[in-house]
Amino acid sequence: MKELKGKEYIRFESIKHTREDGSEYWSARELGPALEYSKWENFHNVIKRAMIACENSGHSVSNDFPEVRKIVEAGAALKPKLDYELTRYACYLIVQNGDPRKEVIALGQTYFAIQTYRQELADHYNQLDEDRRRLVVRGDIKQWNQLLAETAHDAGVITNEEFAIFQNAGYMGLYGGLDVDDIHVRKGLTASQNMC
Incomplete structure (x- = not known):
């Protein structure tokens, strides 16, 4: 698969x-054109399939696909227009149920899979206590x-x-131009103490 451009x-x-x-969301009315769906009806069918997948996976459709109505001009009158404020997970399900012949669908699958994974990692990290977070950071x-x-x-840096x-x-x-010795002085460290 291509790298995400x-x-x-x-x-x-x-x-x-x-x-x-x-919290983040994507408007279905904006996501459809971004995924190269020119007709709302066609994209809405994809959304409906994604909603079924959401429900079957034990998630709440009302949480991941909250319905909103936006007032738009329709000639001389105003009328409500259906939209959804989609969670990242909802977007992920939508691209999984999209037209696989479209290159942008494959790119969307990659994007939302990566973003969903990043969010899961962030959520997991945020649940750790301070000592465990410190261990994760030290490992990184x-x-x-x-x-x-x-x-x-x-690059040619060979000797100690x-x-x-x-x-x-x-x-x-x-450190704004401070060298190792200056940093030790600034932090009140002895020469043998590690700066980290």
Whole structure:
């Protein structure tokens, strides 16, 4: 499968809405055209199939597909127009039930699968106590530092002295020009204490 393209990522991010409580939703009336559905009726059929999948998976259709009515001009009169404020999960189900011949559906499947996974990770992380969060962060930092060391080595930073200079330059970038010794003084650390 193709990697998710930046412009396709923007296609879905640009129509995402955020409520005052921080929760996100997508308007079905905006998602349909983003998924290249030109007729509401055709897209609404996809939404209905996704609602069935939602219900069968034990989720609440009213929570993931809340119905809203928007007032729009229809000639000289105003009339209500059906819309849905779709959760990320609802969007995921919609693209799973969309027309598989459309490339944008495959891109939507990738986008919403990644976003759903990221949210699950964030929710899991937020449920951890402070000590466990610290362990997760330390593990991440260890992996990134290993990757940084490998990249520096590939770029020609070979000796311990070169690596120390490289690391110090990184600290100077993070701490507004302060080198390792300056940071120790600022934090009140002894020379043998780790800055982390």
